[in-house]
Amino acid sequence: ETGVTQTPRHLVMGMTNKKSLKCEQHLGHNAMYWYKQSAKKPLELMFVYNFKEQTENNSVPSRFSPECPNSSHLFLHLHTLQPEDSALYLCASSQEGLAGGVETQYFGPGTRLLVL
Amino acid sequence: AQSVSQHNHHVILSEAASLELGCNYSYGGTVNLFWYVQYPGQHLQLLLKYFSGDPLVKGIKGFEAEFIKSKFSFNLRKPSVQWSDTAEYFCAVNGGSQGNLIFGKGTKLSVKP
Numbered sequence: 001e002t003g004v005t006q007t008p009r010h011l012v013m014g015m016t017n018k019k020s021l022k023c024e025q026h027l028g029h030n031a032m033y034w035y036k037q038s039a040k041k042p043l044e045l046m047f048v049y050n051f052k053e054q055t056e057n058n059s060v061p062s063r064f065s066p067e068c069p070n071s072s073h074l075f076l077h078l079h080t081l082q083p084e085d086s087a088l089y090l091c092a093s094s095q096e097g098l099a100g101g102v103e104t105q106y107f108g109p110g111t112r113l114l115v116l
Numbered sequence: 117a118q119s120v121s122q123h124n125h126h127v128i129l130s131e132a133a134s135l136e137l138g139c140n141y142s143y144g145g146t147v148n149l150f151w152y153v154q155y156p157g158q159h160l161q162l163l164l165k166y167f168s169g170d171p172l173v174k175g176i177k178g179f180e181a182e183f184i185k186s187k188f189s190f191n192l193r194k195p196s197v198q199w200s201d202t203a204e205y206f207c208a209v210n211g212g213s214q215g216n217l218i219f220g221k222g223t224k225l226s227v228k229p
Contacts, residue, residue, distance in 0.1 A: 002159060042120070043206070043219035056216060090160065104150070105217060107160035 003027040004108035006091050012114045013081065021076040021111045023091030031096040032074040033105065034066060037088040049074060050096055081115045088112050118143045120209050122220035129197055130228050137192040137223050139181075139207030147211040149190040151181055154222075155203045163205070166190065177201070199229045 003026045013019050025032060034046040048056035049068040057066075063085075065077040074091055092105040123138040141147065151163040164175025171183040181192045190207060207220040 002161070004159075040221065042221045043208075043217075045216055045218075048216065092160075104162050104165060106162070107152075109159040 002106045002108065004091060004093055004106050006089075006108040006111050008111055009109065010112045010114075012116065013078070014116055015081060015083070017081075018077070018079040020078065021089055021091075021113075023074040023076075023108055025072055025074075025091075025093035025106070025108075027093055027095075027106060029093040029095045029106075030071050031094045032068060032071070033092040033094075034064075034074065034076050035090040035092065035107075037090055037110070043090070047076075078113075081113075083115050086113055086115045118209060118211055118218045120207055120218050120220035122205075122207055122223050124223045125221070126224045126226070128226045128228065131199055132196050133227075135192070135194040135197045135201070135225070137205055137207075137225070139190045139192065139220060140188050141190070141207075141209040141211075141218075142188065143209060143211040145211050147209050149181070149183060150208040150210075150217065151175065151179070151190075151192050152206045152208060152219075153203050154206065160206070163192070197225070197227050199227045201225060202227045 005024050007022045031050045033048050036044045046060045047066040063080050067075040088110045090110045091108040094105045119142045121140045149166040152160045153163045154160050164173050166173045166183045174180050179194050183190050204222045204224045206222045208217045210217050
């Protein structure tokens with residue numbers, strides 16, 4: 001257990017469905033991240049929320065929509081996905097300083113998504 | 117743009133063999149370096165990290181890594197692997213933008229008992 005939980009752990013959805021992935025961190029961190037892990041590809045950073053403000057989106061398609069209602073919760077809303085979006089979606093959190101600086105990211109177990 | 121290269125896709129070793137996994141990065145400025153491990157069916161866990169100071173970093177479970185700035189490398193080592201070290205290992209670099217980790221593709225390690 002790293003203090004970062006994700007639900008659901010597995011999700012199968014059709015291309016016309018709308019679903020949401022949830023991440024919760026119990027570490028008191030102020031930054032949260034969504035990553036995509038595909039087979040034989042590096043982890044791809046999708047979104048960064050720092051102090052609840054989105055600071056990075058790395059040109060992710062609009063069919064992925066993040067929401068960060070507070071510093072402990074992060075959602076990834078999914079709609080009209082494509083089969084190539086099938087992957088493991090990982091959430092992470094860290095404590096970032098006001099003056100910048102890097103801290104360790106702690107990862108959740110991921111949601112295994114299959115788009116049919 | 118920053119990038120991270122892990123040279124080996126899959127490494128197979130027998131127990132008690134020595135391990136070295138390569139990691140090279142491309143970024144000219146100050147970097148922070150990480151190795152993460154993902155055991156089968158488990159989440160990514162931090163193995164060790166380098167921010168500054170002694171370039172030889174000790175991590176958990178007997179792992180260590182050496183930051184060689186002139187070679188842009190941060191290779192992971194363990195003198196004697198165990199079957200329980202079977203996992204996928206990811207090198208990651210942060211340079212420049214706050215919080216943005218760039219990961220390598222990962223190296224899968226299989227240790228034969």
